[in-house]
Amino acid sequence: MKILDSGSGKLIQPPDIDAFREWNRQKSKELIDKRMSEAEAVSRFVHDGDYIGTELYGTVRCPMSLVREIIRQGKKDLRLAGQGVMELDLLLAAHTVKEIDITYVGLEVYGVSNGLRREVESGRVETVVDWSNASIAWRFKAAAMGVPFIPVRSNLGTDTFKHSAAKVVECPFTGKPICLLPALILDVGLIHVHRADKYGNAQIEGISGFAAEMARASKRLIISAEEIIDEEEIRRHPNRTIIPYYLVDAVVHAPFGSHPGEMCYLYRRDEEKIREWVEAAKTEETAQAYFKKYIFDVPDHQAYLDLIGKEHLENLRYRAEVN
């Protein structure tokens, strides 16, 4: 296959699909109870320097309780696949990140990410490689397929390609240029779902973003769930299982786990608390004060929820007639 062009960006996590197969072979296929706290899941499965990924996007179904725990434990030198709205912004502002494959850095309607700006300008984030949204999802898909790359027609002809780590080749079947994206295998994936059983069989309501692909592209996978359900519930509707248990290493029960983000059909996003972060993120000092208040001074997710307040949280719930 003739290589026509190569992106100049660093391939932060080169795919080793044979090693991935070996890894997957030794992963336990036993139905064992994997329930544990955020603290245990993060300390056991997230290590300094790991390449991590979060799902979904923006403020929707974000694994925020896990992200807060990563910051609480002072993890560092993380490399990550980022779509930088709430969760990435927090990880960046807390100085946990060294390298990023990125598609979008910002806070949607609330504008730019000051966290990223400070981290890049200070040199704490050493590498930023740009991709399109679908490119990151397709890179997970390639890993999920167990192949080293996937051909796509995004990125062609642009600087987005030139600064990525993709390649353009002459298609061996059509002779036309086609973009090859390298598979992206995560050390750790973090996904927040509507419900899971104690083994990790997980269900998601509504759109599924790139959960299916990312779960299958992760060497270790931490699931947080709004609700823990009985195995029989799973077995009654096996078609609803988007993530089967053998992919999962930890199951964390995290009601309001996406707060201040939202969880479709359950609760809406908390504009007031999101704005509080947006304001706090503007300077290093106020960002650190935010972390002290909402992360370092509360021992766990339950204490965080207590701090936000039961009544405040209940007001975010969709009422029955809305659904």
Add this chain to the structure above:
Amino acid sequence: MSEVEYNPTELLICTAARMMPDKTTAFIGTGIPLLAAALAQRMHAPNLVPIFEFGGTGAILERIPIAVGEENTFHRAVAASGICDIVETAQRGFIEFGFLGGAQIDRYGNLNSTVIGDYARPKVRLPGSGGANDVGSHCWRTIIIMRHDRKRFVEKVDFITTPGYLDGPGGRERAGLPPNTGPYRVVTNLAVLGFHPESKEMMLLATQPGVTVEQVIAETGFRLLLAEKIEENPPPTKEELRILREEVDKERFYI
């Protein structure tokens, strides 16, 4: 002139809404395109199928989503899938219209939403591609919505985030992009612009109400082609504005 007052955002929304035909598919992001789609669904295009990047297909836009993945992007939708399915649907040629914005645009409709200045030492780091490169690569016709001034309409964009016609006629095909795709319209606060069928250069089609051709030329940083007959885009109607204000964006989140 219109009997009613309207602001520049309302003008952009109404202009974009009129471009969305009924019974077709449109890849919609948040902000102005979303409001335009919601308005179009209530006016002339009840069967417009909005498609959202993270999985919503065919939502009825009764409530306005703020985030691209939230529940309102698949409210009473026909399907809720994921990003791979949606962008692959565009890649297979199922999505007619795509909406884009950007910080800079050139005569060939190439868009920058990544950096202003040098990539390594940017003056301003912008959000990045997000889904823009995917939308601009795969949708048949893209409609770009932007504010119009010389800082944004430039001879050369600092970074091509999303492909327009690249270096001109045949540029997209040479790069391997799907044939017969590319920028279709640019909607601004000053004008509606298209692209010359052969040269693929941007061309002034219509001015917005109260705007002169000279003003549009003065605010464009490259040589603008002029259509043989330049229309005057009609202002938002009372009915459009009523629906927009009373039904589409009641909370005035965007307008």
